[in-house]
Amino acid sequence: MxxxxxxxxxxxxxxTEVISLKIYQEVLSEYGFQFSKEEYSKHYSGKTEVENIQRLINTYHLSLTHQECLNKVLDVEQKLIAQGVxxxxxxxxxxxxxxxxxxxxxxxxxxxxxxxxxxxxxxxxxxxxxxxxxxxxxxxxxxxxxxxxxxxxxxxxxxxxxxxxxxxxxxxxxxxxxxxxxxxxxxxxxxxxxxxxxxxxxxxxxxxxxxxxxxxxxxx
The missing domain is CATH 3.40.50.1000 (HAD superfamily/HAD-like)
Structure with a gap:
């Protein structure tokens, strides 16, 4: 019962999955990288923000600390969520x-x-x-x-x-x-x-x- x-x-x-995809695309575009829906679905969907940020840093060799990358992600997320979810x-x-x-x-x-x-x-x-x-x-x-x-x-x-x-x-x-x-x-x-x-x-x-x-x- x-x-x-x-x-x-x-x-x-x-x-919000589509928003997460857009966030990572925008963050990575600053460094000249493209980020596909397929890449997101395969490696990032359903994972925690902590895991995903570390994966972004490691995969794309970003010269950012975890906190710096998190701050960028949160800034973009706040902007996109304000537009509506x-x-x-x-x-x-x-x-x-x-x-x-x-x-x-x-x-x-x-x-x-x-x-x-x-x-x-x-x-x-x-x-x-x-x-x-x-x-x-x-x-x-x-x-x-x-x-x-x-x-x-x-x-x-x-x-x-x-x-x-x-x-x-x-x-x-x-x-x-x-x-x-x-x-x-x-x-x-x-x-x-x-x-x-x-x-x-x-x-x-x-x-x-x-x-x-x-x-x-x-x-x-």
Whole structure:
């Protein structure tokens, strides 16, 4: 019986993967490099900002410290987010369905609190969430299960009575390692088969989650 739904953020709720691609393209263009969507999807999608910045420095031999590169990334990100970030298809209908049917809802993300809250407020969906776990709330990032286990603890729900919605390989593994069933809605990069095999279902959009969860309503 599912009582709670745990949402990832980037690439699942909001279309920030395309923004991340644009950020790295703009930063690298300063140094004469081109950065393709294929390169982003293969090596950067679903990874933490810390990992990605270090990879940029190492791959392109940038004469920047980690903090200097981070500052550049954050400056560009702030500019692009100010221009607007789109919600992924099906976000509001799913959140409304969950709230109307008394499912507990948590955001469990590698994003920072300030960044995620700001975007959720702009789309007027912050109030749907009962609990939040951000990057600053955990010691280990995905695929470590800490973020999802922390969310279950905050919701007072056992992992077996929750379900995770994710788009990335690391997110799927984090849910799998937490022993929480996971549904994958792929974003820019479709996870490899070995990861998709660990998912309960793979859907095209969040709209597809509603029919699945309807079967649990009478059990609640």
């Amino acid at each position: 599912i009582k709670a739904v745990l949402f990832d953020f980037d690439g699942l709720l909001v279309d 789109e919600l992924k298809t099906g976000v509001k209908p799913l959140l409304q369905f969950l709230k109307e049917n008394n499912f507990k809802i948590a955001l469990a993300t590698s994003s920072t609190r300030e960044r995620a809250i700001s975007i959720l407020k702009r789309h007027d969906i912050l109030h749907y969430f009962d609990e939040f776990v951000f990057s600053e709330d955990v010691n280990s990032s995905k695929p470590d299960p800490e973020v999802f286990l922390n969310a279950c603890e905050k919701l007072h729900v056992s992992p077996g009575k929750a379900i995770v919605l994710e788009d990335s390989e690391n997110g799927i593994m984090a849910a799998y390692n937490a022993h929480i069933p996971v549904i994958c809605i792929p974003d820019m990069k479709k996870p490899a088969k070995e990861y998709l095999d660990k998912a309960l279902h793979v859907y095209e959009t969040l709209n597809d989650v509603i029919p699945y969860l309807q079967s649990f309503i009478k059990e609640k």
